[in-house]
Amino acid sequence: MTTDLYNKKMILQNKQRDGLIWAAAKLFRRQGYSGTGLRDILAASGAARGSLYHYFPDGKEEIGAAAVTAAGGLVTETFTELAKQSDSPADFLHRYTELLVRWLEASKFRDGCPITTTLLETTPASRPITVAGQAVFADWLAALAAMLARHGWPADRRAATATAIIAGLEGALMLARVQGSAQPIHDTAQALCILLEMPEKESL
């Protein structure tokens, strides 16, 4: 096979594999990991029957872990991109919650965090999914800690503040879905902003 043909084949294969992963991630986000069958993933992706076993020989857990990694990676990219555009930690939070609310409302409160439901259903029982979740959270925390560092947040408080931001947003997303309202996100963001705007940052 020439290099060109080989490259084309690899691109096609990656495209098929990605199609399966994103179809899975969308379904898991809306109806959970256990509530989504392999058939649903195949139907949503339009991939051929055999492709699931070809790309994910270890079965559903392997797709679950790949979906957590892919969807979590997209959030990390969003964090990093917004951090570049933000003037302060509070400004970052405003921009991110604006995005969250827009997504949530567009989906009529059906699409929350793309990885939480899967993680709560499978952690710590599934080792591959737990490991994928841990890696995603480590990336999120690192992205937020870097953003806080850029705005002069004390080094010894960055990790805890980043954790509190992620915890607050995750919990708020869950409350928003159940209540069918963006209010919990606005309330939580407001509380987090007060923390982020405190003049004596050293005290946090």
Place this chain on the structure above:
Amino acid sequence: MTTDLYNKKMILQNKQRDGLIWAAAKLFRRQGYSGTGLRDILAASGAARGSLYHYFPDGKEEIGAAAVTAAGGLVTETFTELAKQSDSPADFLHRYTELLVRWLEASKFRDGCPITTTLLETTPASRPITVAGQAVFADWLAALAAMLARHGWPADRRAATATAIIAGLEGALMLARVQGSAQPIHDTAQALCILLEMPEKESL
């Protein structure tokens, strides 16, 4: 039937029904709603096969809603009890997170919030479970708002502060399960305590 016999029968029936609900709540908490079969619930409760259909003629969604109501109600009671014993909102939060961490560690990080997983899997698609979740969150928010009121928190900020506390704790519980560590709960509680101990409460 004499009143005595009738009462005894009612107590026994309620006991069987409660047994099914709590067995379901425990399983949903650990492995999710979709991942738990009616068979698992029957086996865990030790109830007779027919009893599920007798007490829950509408099937699994009815058990799901009852489990959310029961487990959520226990949290409301805990909030109310701890609020009575607490000297300040921050003291309340310390007491509650101490309980959370003890439960989580005792279960080796398998048992998180007893209702979140089920709600994320089923909301808003399942109307009965969504409604049960909304009622539970309304009770939690009311219990926390009453606690804040008792300690002089401004009336117009109670609902938002209570929401931020619940969001932070829910998100922290999820992070703690995935990371297999209580650190996210400690970090989030510390951030929330700073908010709760701010001298100018009016600014929140």
